[in-house]
Amino acid sequence: MRVTAVExxxxxxxxxxTLAGSDAAxxxxxxxxxxxxLRTDGDIEGHGFTFTIGRANDLCLAAVNALKHHxxxxxxxxxxxxxxxxxxxxTSDSQLxxxxxxxxxxxxxxxxxxxxxxxxxxxxxxxPVWQLIADMTPAQLVSCIDFRYITDAISPDEALDMLxxxxxxxxxxxxxxRRDGYPAYVTSVGWLGYPEEKVRELCRAAVADGWRSFKTKxxxxxxxxxxxxEVMREELGDRVSLMADxxxxxxxxxxxxxxxxxxxxxxxxxxxxxxxxxxxxHAAIRRAIAPTGVxxxxxxxxxxIFKQLLQAQAIDYVQVDACRTGGLNEVLAVLLMAAKFxxxxxxxxGGIGLCEYVQHISIADYICIxxxxxxxxxEYADHLHEHFVHPAVIKDGRYVVPEAPGxxxxxxxxxxxxxxxxxxxxxx
Amino acid sequence: MRVTAVExxxxxxxxxxTLAGSDAAxxxxxxxxxxxxLRTDGDIEGHGFTFTIGRANDLCLAAVNALKHHxxxxxxxxxxxxxxxxxxxxTSDSQLxxxxxxxxxxxxxxxxxxxxxxxxxxxxxxxPVWQLIADMTPAQLVSCIDFRYITDAISPDEALDMLxxxxxxxxxxxxxxRRDGYPAYVTSVGWLGYPEEKVRELCRAAVADGWRSFKTKxxxxxxxxxxxxEVMREELGDRVSLMADxxxxxxxxxxxxxxxxxxxxxxxxxxxxxxxxxxxxHAAIRRAIAPTGVxxxxxxxxxxIFKQLLQAQAIDYVQVDACRTGGLNEVLAVLLMAAKFxxxxxxxxGGIGLCEYVQHISIADYICIxxxxxxxxxEYADHLHEHFVHPAVIKDGRYVVPEAPGxxxxxxxxxxxxxxxxxxxxxx
Numbered sequence: 001m002r003v004t005a006v007e008x009x010x011x012x013x014x015x016x017x018t019l020a021g022s023d024a025a026x027x028x029x030x031x032x033x034x035x036x037x038l039r040t041d042g043d044i045e046g047h048g049f050t051f052t053i054g055r056a057n058d059l060c061l062a063a064v065n066a067l068k069h070h071x072x073x074x075x076x077x078x079x080x081x082x083x084x085x086x087x088x089x090x091t092s093d094s095q096l097x098x099x100x101x102x103x104x105x106x107x108x109x110x111x112x113x114x115x116x117x118x119x120x121x122x123x124x125x126x127x128p129v130w131q132l133i134a135d136m137t138p139a140q141l142v143s144c145i146d147f148r149y150i151t152d153a154i155s156p157d158e159a160l161d162m163l164x165x166x167x168x169x170x171x172x173x174x175x176x177x178r179r180d181g182y183p184a185y186v187t188s189v190g191w192l193g194y195p196e197e198k199v200r201e202l203c204r205a206a207v208a209d210g211w212r213s214f215k216t217k218x219x220x221x222x223x224x225x226x227x228x229x230e231v232m233r234e235e236l237g238d239r240v241s242l243m244a245d246x247x248x249x250x251x252x253x254x255x256x257x258x259x260x261x262x263x264x265x266x267x268x269x270x271x272x273x274x275x276x277x278x279x280x281x282h283a284a285i286r287r288a289i290a291p292t293g294v295x296x297x298x299x300x301x302x303x304x305i306f307k308q309l310l311q312a313q314a315i316d317y318v319q320v321d322a323c324r325t326g327g328l329n330e331v332l333a334v335l336l337m338a339a340k341f342x343x344x345x346x347x348x349x350g351g352i353g354l355c356e357y358v359q360h361i362s363i364a365d366y367i368c369i370x371x372x373x374x375x376x377x378x379e380y381a382d383h384l385h386e387h388f389v390h391p392a393v394i395k396d397g398r399y400v401v402p403e404a405p406g407x408x409x410x411x412x413x414x415x416x417x418x419x420x421x422x423x424x425x426x427x428x
Numbered sequence: 429m430r431v432t433a434v435e436x437x438x439x440x441x442x443x444x445x446t447l448a449g450s451d452a453a454x455x456x457x458x459x460x461x462x463x464x465x466l467r468t469d470g471d472i473e474g475h476g477f478t479f480t481i482g483r484a485n486d487l488c489l490a491a492v493n494a495l496k497h498h499x500x501x502x503x504x505x506x507x508x509x510x511x512x513x514x515x516x517x518x519t520s521d522s523q524l525x526x527x528x529x530x531x532x533x534x535x536x537x538x539x540x541x542x543x544x545x546x547x548x549x550x551x552x553x554x555x556p557v558w559q560l561i562a563d564m565t566p567a568q569l570v571s572c573i574d575f576r577y578i579t580d581a582i583s584p585d586e587a588l589d590m591l592x593x594x595x596x597x598x599x600x601x602x603x604x605x606r607r608d609g610y611p612a613y614v615t616s617v618g619w620l621g622y623p624e625e626k627v628r629e630l631c632r633a634a635v636a637d638g639w640r641s642f643k644t645k646x647x648x649x650x651x652x653x654x655x656x657x658e659v660m661r662e663e664l665g666d667r668v669s670l671m672a673d674x675x676x677x678x679x680x681x682x683x684x685x686x687x688x689x690x691x692x693x694x695x696x697x698x699x700x701x702x703x704x705x706x707x708x709x710h711a712a713i714r715r716a717i718a719p720t721g722v723x724x725x726x727x728x729x730x731x732x733i734f735k736q737l738l739q740a741q742a743i744d745y746v747q748v749d750a751c752r753t754g755g756l757n758e759v760l761a762v763l764l765m766a767a768k769f770x771x772x773x774x775x776x777x778g779g780i781g782l783c784e785y786v787q788h789i790s791i792a793d794y795i796c797i798x799x800x801x802x803x804x805x806x807e808y809a810d811h812l813h814e815h816f817v818h819p820a821v822i823k824d825g826r827y828v829v830p831e832a833p834g835x836x837x838x839x840x841x842x843x844x845x846x847x848x849x850x851x852x853x854x855x856x
Contacts, residue, residue, distance in 0.1 A: 025529075027522050054523035055494055059533060062490050066483055094455050095482035101453075101676070101704070101727060104532020105487060149703040152680040152712070248529070252580040275577040276529070277732040279707060280739055284580070299529060301729075304705040311708055 001042040001076045001124060006068040006113070008061050009035040011411060012054065012421040013352055013384055019193025020383050021350070024219030024247040027193075029053050031352040031384060032421075034060035035411060036112045038071065044123045047410040048116025050108040050323040051351040057421065063109030066096060071113055080121055083144040087114065087329045091146070103301035107326050114327025115357065119407035129328070129407040130363040134170065138163035141368065145333045153307045159336050166371045173367045181398030182362050183213070183373060185241065187350055188381040189232075190216030196231055203235035210396035213241040213377050215271070219249035222261050229265040238266070241377070245271040248299070252281040256288040269293035269317055276300050283314035295319050298348035302326070303333045310341040318345045319379075322357035328407075331361055332369075339370040350381035355392040356408035359399045387415035429470040429504045429552060434496040434541070436489045437463040439839060440482065440849040441780055441812055447621025448811050449778070452647030452675040455621075457481050459780040459812060460849075462488035463839060464540045466499065472551045475838040476544025478536040478751040479779040485849065491537030494524060499541055508549055511572040515542065515757045519574070531729035535754050542755025543785065547835035557756070557835040558791040562598060566591035569796065573761045581735045587764050594799045601795045609826030610790050611641070611801060613669065615778055616809040617660075618644030624659055631663035638824035641669040641805050643699070647677035650689050657693040666694065669805070673699035676727070680709040684716040697721035697745055704728050711742035723747050726776035730754070731761045738769040746773045747807075750785035756835075759789055760797075767798040778809035783820040784836035787827045815843035 012032040015021050021029035034057050038046035052060050070090045071079070079086045090110055091102050099106045122132045133141060138160045147156055189202035199216075206214065216232050218225040225244070232242055244267050250258060255273035262270070270292055274281045276299035286294040297319030300306055306325075309315045318338045320331055338345045345365055347358040362378040370376075378399060385391035389410040393400040402408050411419075418425045440460040443449050449457035462485050466474035480488050498518045499507070507514045518538055519530050527534045550560045561569060566588045575584055617630035627644075634642065644660050646653040653672070660670055672695050678686055683701035690698070698720055702709050704727035714722040725747030728734055734753075737743045746766045748759055766773045773793055775786040790806040798804075806827060813819035817838040821828040830836050839847075846853045 025520070025522065025525060030523070053526045056524050056527050059487065059490055059494060059524075059527060062487055063533070066487060092453070094453065095458070096484050096487075097453060098481045099484050099487060099533050099536065103705070103729065104534060105491070105527050106532060108527065149679055149706060149709070151682075152709060251577055254579075275732045277531070277730065278577060278736065280736045281577070281580065281732075301531065302705065304703045304709075308706065308708045 001040050003038050003071050003074050003076070004041055005039040006064065006072055007037040007039060008064050009037070009416055010057050010061055010421045011035045011049070011352070011416065011419045012057060012427070013419055014426055015383065020188065020191055022191045022193035023217045023245065024192060024249045026053060026247070032057040033352050033411070034064060034109065034112050036064055036116045038116045038120055040120065044120065046116040046120025046123070048112050048114070048119055048407065049353055049409060050112040051354055052108065059105050060109050060112070063105045064112055067093065067109055067113060071117065076120060076124065079117055083329060084146045087326065088146050088148065090114070091326055102326060107302065108323055111323040111325065111327040114329060115322065115407055115409060118328045119409050123406045126405050128360065128402050128404060130360040130367070133364040134174065134367045138167065141332065144329050145336070146329065147333070149304050150307050150333060150337065153311060154337050154340050158340065162336065162339060163368060166368060169371065170367055173371065177363055177366065178401050181395055181400050182359065182366065183377045184380045184394060184397055184399050185213030185215055185243065185377045186211045186380050186382065187215045188383060189214060190228065192217040192220065199228070199231055200235050203232060207236065212397050215243040215245055217247065218244045218262070219246040222258060226261060229262055233265055241268045243267060243269045243271060246273050248272045248275055250274050252278070252284055255285050259289045259292055263292065267292050269295040271295040271319065272299065277305065279305065279308040279312050279314050282309060283312045286314055286316065293317060295346065297321060298324060300324065303330050303337070306334045307337055310337055310343060315343065318343055319348045320345060320361070321348045322354055322361060335361070335365050335369045344375045345370065346377050347379065349379035350383070352384045353388065353409060355380050355385065356388055356390070359392055359402055360407060362399070363401060387411050387419065429468050431466050431499050431502050431504070432469055433467040434492065434500055435465040435467060436492050437465070437844055438485050438489055438849040439463045439477070439780070439844065439847045440485060440855070441847055442854055443811065448616065448619055450619045450621035451645045451673065452620060452677045454481060454675070460485040461780050461839070462492060462537065462540050464492055464544045466544045466548055468548065472548065474544040474548025474551070476540050476542070476547055476835065477781055477837060478540040479782055480536065487533050488537050488540070491533045492540055495521065495537055495541060499545065504548060504552065507545055511757060512574045515754065516574050516576065518542070519754055530754060535730065536751055539751040539753065539755040542757060543750065543835055543837060546756045547837050550835060551833045554833050556788060556830050556832060558788040558795070561792040562602065562795045566595065569760065572757050573764070574757065575761070577732050578735050578761060578765065581739060582765050582768050586768065590764065590767060591796060594796060597799065598795055601799065605791055605794065606829050609823055609828050610787065610794065611805045612808045612822060612825055612827050613641030613643055613671065613805045614639045614808050614810065615643045616811060617642060618656065620645040620648065627656070627659055628663050631660060635664065640825050643671040643673055645675065646672045646690070647674040650686060654689055657690055661693055669696045671695060671697045671699060674701050676700045676703060678702050680706070680712055683713050687717045687720055691720065695720050697723040699723040699747065700727070705733065707733065707736040707740050707742050710737060711740040714742055714744065721745060723774065725749060726752060728752065731758050731765070734762045735765055738765055738771060743771065746771055747776045748773060748789070749776045750782055750789060763789070763793050763797045772803045773798065774805050775807065777807040778811070780812045781816065781837060783808050783813065784816055784818070787820050787830055788835060790827070791829060815839050815847065
């Protein structure tokens with residue numbers, strides 16, 4: 001099956017109207033997807049996207065168009081036969097790598113294309129992406145990963161050994177997840193723009209729905225942050241997990257001081273306390289605020305930054321994003337490194353479609369890579385799922401294992417129309 | 429004086445035809461500038477650009493257009509009156525920061541705009557940019573810098589103390605530089621695509637021109653790298669400085685092993701031995717290969733990466749780029765941190781127009797910030813200077829101090845026409 005064309009769509013939701021998604025760094029988030037359809041000469045298509053915000057979508061779509069010659073005309077087997085080599089070509093384009101390398105716009109666009117290829121591959125195999133991965137031999141899985149720049153943390157041989165060690169117990173974990181789902185937490189009760197009464201109502205509704213793990217946004221002022229945590233604990237009690245997300249607002253010393261004021265609320269983690277590039281800063285914060293954990297990842301540019309966060313013992317939770325790094329291939333590299341260093345992966349989600357993606361990541365992590373659910377929980381936000389052909393489903397605060405073939409990335413035709421920017425009905 | 433419009437130009441030189449600029453990561457470099465003209469209601473304009481390669485220019489120009497509302501309509505005094513605050517707004521655009529933050533395409537585009545503002549500011553003052561900086565009070569200079577995320581390495585008060593300590597001896601350094609120029613080294617003798625005989629000829633010509641410091645490209649194979657270094661040492665002798673640039677081709681252990689083979693050539697530094705994001709990797713390489721120095725910077729995304737390279741004692745030379753970080757304001761932050769940590773800044777240059785920019789950076793560093801020429805040398809490549817209204821001038825292997833008002837960034841009108849992509853005569 002050959003890829004004949006890459007079609008792009010500018011998909012934007014007007015979430016800024018309701019302040020869903022608002023946090024200390026994003027006052028007016030219009031959740032958007034730079035959406036990619038891989039047309040083929042067969043009877044299926046590949047669907048993928050990268051998540052962005054509003055005007056950022058223009059640039060990601062332009063970057064997809066700049067990269068698409070790496071996939072148009074390729075046979076799917078040529079790509080998947082040596083996927084690490086294909087991924088290396090995509091990320092090493094000799095005229096585009098100056099824009100990164102492997103970071104920012106060009107890497108977000110890479111993810112849209114790469115994830116669409118995984119969707120196509122899984123659809124052809126008639127499997128959800130997590131199962132496509134779970135059914136690979138260790139050698140096949142390792143062959144998807146470009147180990148460049150991470151061999152000082154993990155070698156292909158070490159990865160093979162780790163994967164082989166888990167192979168025998170694989171089926172029992174699949175059975176377990178199909179029965180129980182994958183543990184999750186909910187973010188959409190605590191957006192920064194929401195008034196207190198709305199937060200209270202949403203907390204009560206979430207508890208009634210079976211949620212036991214919650215996150216709130218912080219970072220405006222110590223007084224307001226303390227108040228937000230008080231409100232959450234009042235509604236939720238002391239027996240649920242509570243996390244807080246600062247969205248990069250603090251310098252290192254400021255983070256350490258600020259988190260001390262939040263100590264009474266027994267936070268499981270503080271998320272993005274400072275710049276996502278600051279490995280040594282996160283390590284200093286982590287040493288100072290234990291036992292509160294440190295989490296970051298949604299803005300970590302690539303596997304090299306994650307490698308260092310692990311080497312420096314800088315974080316307690318790896319919050320890899322499905323689109324920030326260069327698509328699923330690089331996510332697999334991060335999962336392997338995290339497993340080797342014994343740090344749980346709790347992927348970032350929310351936005352539009354990120355929950356649909358990350359359920360596959362977390363499920364594959366448990367089945368093949370880490371083999372553990374200890375201290376794991378995957379983000380969920382209750383927005384925009386209605387636009388997907390196969391939306392993520394939550395039951396009792398856990399992701400239900402997706403069974404439809406593909407990467408759950410396909411947006412409904414009606415939604416592609418209505419969310420189309422600037423012509424769709426949402427924007428007219 | 430008010431900025432009334434931001435005009436953009438797609439400027440590309442067909443340097444790939446001659447393999448000038450070729451290295452281990454860039455086989456077909458068409459040196460390009462995403463070029464910006466700030467139109468004003470006065471009688472002067474601001475000129476700035478960001479350097480990219482070929483097709484990458486499209487995306488940088490699109491990003492300039494996405495950011496330009498932060499400067500159009502602004503009075504120059506509004507911007508320069510609190511430049512750190514303006515810079516923070518530009519780099520924190522709530523819909524665009526998802527694309528970085530502060531890295532890649534969006535940060536390169538930020539640099540084009542920011543550098544054009546400095547050009548305009550200096551022209552209005554009737555001074556070259558280095559002198560605009562040198563004539564500032566310590567408080568004025570510090571007010572240009574956003575210290576966010578670097579206060580654990582340097583505080584505004586520390587910066588003020590450092591600047592004040594150098595103030596009294598400032599004039600003698602200006603006199604010295606006007607007399608002697610600023611020390612430089614030459615890269616354009618050793619591009620990877622050049623055959624041996626061409627390298628020999630260029631070395632002889634450069635020695636005759638007064639050059640005493642040289643760089644070669646490496647990273648293809650140990651045999652060919654050893655041969656390249658042999659050829660350079662044969663032509664140049666043992667009394668000149670020789671550096672080698674690997675352009676990110678190695679993993680950490682590979683870099684350490686490879687550089688051992690180059691030990692006989694007494695390299696002053698190995699440049700970009702591995703991923704520019706790998707602070708801890710550079711530190712490991714540096715420990716292993718001393719006394720050969722480690723240099724990096726042209727691909728370091730921002731001040732947060734530089735901060736960590738300094739904190740981790742990972743590099744011997746800071747090769748800050750004039751466009752990679754968000755323009756001159758962030759470069760000043762890097763210069764201050766480097767001075768505090770006692771590490772020399774040897775800016776990256778070459779490309780198109782980077783030599784024109786960095787001469788101002790190095791001169792300002794000596795006059796106001798580090799106060800030292802010890803172990804300093806600024807890159808020079810002998811390409812494309814003819815396109816500039818005020819090209820960088822080299823005499824006896826040193827930059828001659830530029831005296832024309834502005835940031836030396838203005839491209840000649842004829843060149844703007846001929847290099848215009850795709851319509852210019854160079855491309856037809």
